[in-house]
Amino acid sequence: MIELLALNPSWWQETFLIKVPIGLLAVLLPAGTIVYLYLFKAISFMQSRLGPMEAGPYGSLQLLAEVGKWLQKEDIFPSKADKFVFAAAPFVVLMSTFLLVVVLPAGPDALFVDLDAGIYLAMAVSSVSVIGILMAGWSSANKYSLLGGIRAAGQLIAYELPLILAVVGVVIQAGTMNMQGIVLAQAEGEIFGWGGIGNPFILTQFIGFVIFMIAVQAELTQAPFDMPVAESELVTGYLTEYSGIRFLLFFIGEFASAGVFSAIAAVLFFGGWYIPGIDAGSQVFNVIGPLVLATKTMIIAFLIFWFRFTFPRFREDQLQRLAWKFLIPLSLVNIALTGVLKVAL
Amino acid sequence: MSDFLRSYLTVAVFGVLACALVGAFVGLSALIRPARKQDQKYLTYESGVDPVGTGWTQSNIRYYIFALLFVMFDVEAVFIFPWATRLEQYGLFGLIEMAIFIFILLLGLLYAWRKGVLKWS
Numbered sequence: 001m002i003e004l005l006a007l008n009p010s011w012w013q014e015t016f017l018i019k020v021p022i023g024l025l026a027v028l029l030p031a032g033t034i035v036y037l038y039l040f041k042a043i044s045f046m047q048s049r050l051g052p053m054e055a056g057p058y059g060s061l062q063l064l065a066e067v068g069k070w071l072q073k074e075d076i077f078p079s080k081a082d083k084f085v086f087a088a089a090p091f092v093v094l095m096s097t098f099l100l101v102v103v104l105p106a107g108p109d110a111l112f113v114d115l116d117a118g119i120y121l122a123m124a125v126s127s128v129s130v131i132g133i134l135m136a137g138w139s140s141a142n143k144y145s146l147l148g149g150i151r152a153a154g155q156l157i158a159y160e161l162p163l164i165l166a167v168v169g170v171v172i173q174a175g176t177m178n179m180q181g182i183v184l185a186q187a188e189g190e191i192f193g194w195g196g197i198g199n200p201f202i203l204t205q206f207i208g209f210v211i212f213m214i215a216v217q218a219e220l221t222q223a224p225f226d227m228p229v230a231e232s233e234l235v236t237g238y239l240t241e242y243s244g245i246r247f248l249l250f251f252i253g254e255f256a257s258a259g260v261f262s263a264i265a266a267v268l269f270f271g272g273w274y275i276p277g278i279d280a281g282s283q284v285f286n287v288i289g290p291l292v293l294a295t296k297t298m299i300i301a302f303l304i305f306w307f308r309f310t311f312p313r314f315r316e317d318q319l320q321r322l323a324w325k326f327l328i329p330l331s332l333v334n335i336a337l338t339g340v341l342k343v344a345l
Numbered sequence: 346m347s348d349f350l351r352s353y354l355t356v357a358v359f360g361v362l363a364c365a366l367v368g369a370f371v372g373l374s375a376l377i378r379p380a381r382k383q384d385q386k387y388l389t390y391e392s393g394v395d396p397v398g399t400g401w402t403q404s405n406i407r408y409y410i411f412a413l414l415f416v417m418f419d420v421e422a423v424f425i426f427p428w429a430t431r432l433e434q435y436g437l438f439g440l441i442e443m444a445i446f447i448f449i450l451l452l453g454l455l456y457a458w459r460k461g462v463l464k465w466s
Contacts, residue, residue: 011351015355015358016358019355019358020358020359020362023359023362024362024366070374071370071373071374071377071378072374072377072378072379073374073378074378074379074380074381074386075371075374075375075378075380076386076387077387078387078388078389078390079384079387079388080389080399080400090367091363091364091367094363094364094366094367095360095363095364097363098359098360098362098363098366099356099359099360099363101359102355102356102359112355112359113352113353113355113356114352115352115353115356120426121356123422138401140389140400141389141399141400141401142389142390142391142400143391143400143402144390144391145400146400146401146402146404147404150404150405150408153408153412154407154408154411154412157411157412157415158411158415160415160419161415161418161419161422164419164422165422165425168422168425168426168429171426171429171430172429172432175430175431175432175433176430177426177430235390235392240390241389241390244374244378245370245371245374245378246371248370249367249370249371317464320411320463321463324411324414324454324458324463325458325463328418328454329451329454332447332451335425335429335447336444336447339432339440339443340440342432342433343432343433343436343437343439343440
């Protein structure tokens with residue numbers, strides 16, 4: 001343990017001066033962009049209205065105005081609530097998001113850590129947010145919150161399985177759980193002997209991609225899977241008793257995870273920081289890689305929010321039926337098919 | 346000091362970073378937010394009427410059964426991942442082994458299905 005923390009100035013410098021600020025940016029910037037571009041603007045245009053227009057050019061500073069507003073709200077703890085757990089819940093939810101972002105590679109050398117078990121760690125920590133949500137729902141001592149928290153837990157664990165099993169198909173094809181390895185496998189891969197554009201796994205793992213995106217939609221509790229926060233029946237579910245800054249933290253957590261999950265989908269299925277035509281080992285990717293990844297991330301995030309704005313809410317039983325009777329068997333079939341093809345070819 | 350542990354130390358740093366961010370937000374808010382205490386503010390919210398009974402009520406037993414099913418499949422996933430990385434080396438042998446493994450677990454899901462656990466009446 002002492003050896004583990006032994007002073008190594010260059011490592012600590014690199015971590016705290018470079019990785020920590022970039023990590024903060026990597027979590028907060030996509031979250032802010034998604035909220036402004038999609039939640040404020042795209043939904044408004046789809047509903048034939050303008051959305052926020054007053055704060056800044058085209059309302060682009062609206063989000064900062066909202067944060068300023070939330071910061072000034074009174075901090076209210078319900079008298080019956082379990083105060084420690086109530087206060088701890090946002091910490092757990094945001095921690096899950098920050099641990100997810102750590103595995104993302106944005107270039108051959110532009111990465112936080114190169115973990116051999118990268119995607120495996122991501123799948124493991126993504127379920128930590130369930131604990132935070134259950135804590136929020138239970139500690140509020142409110143009937144709406146408890147129902148919302150339990151619905152959320154039931155939904156998140158049901159869709160956790162298709163999410164994990166859809167990733168297995170990618171791991172079989174890439175032969176590694178390392179995120180960098182998965183990107184390189186797509187860059188250097190071939191589709192049945194043709195390597196013109198590498199092998200972006202969306203083409204060869206299309207079923208896996210569809211399952212993954214449906215599961216991500218449910219993991220983020222976005223409509224049509226917003227049963228846990230169904231505002232017309234549960235007020236706002238597990239968030240009912242949260243107000244002011246603590247509500248804002250859950251809000252940030254929700255949209256930051258939307259960004260991070262989109263980025264993970266971009267790495268797994270769209271080749272991450274790689275674009276065809278340039279050698280994958282080239283130093284160019286350390287510069288344009290983050291931009292390429294960000295572009296792919298925003299395109300996938302648009303898919304998520306497009307579905308959110310389009311489809312009506314599932315009922316609780318329909319939601320569980322879709323996960324257990326359709327997505328899980330389908331993802332097992334996908335694993336079997338991928339395995340057979342991998343061994344046969 | 347191995348690189349392996351170093352990289353997980355970075356992961357831990359990011360966990361601490363999340364706590365620091367939340368703490369900073371709450372701390373910043375504590376500096377500028379008002380605090381005007383009124384007993385009614387701290388009542389449990391029940392759509393505007395006085396709360397009835399306690400907030401901790403019983404919920405549907407099905408959620409518990411789904412949680413049990415989840416444990417079964419989650420453990421399965423833990424075993425599938427290492428297999429998936431080595432499939433090319435295992436070849437046909439690995440494929441048949443995993444087919445048997447998944448089949449046994451599917452039996453569990455089929456049993457739950459047959460028992461009507463997956464149905465909401």
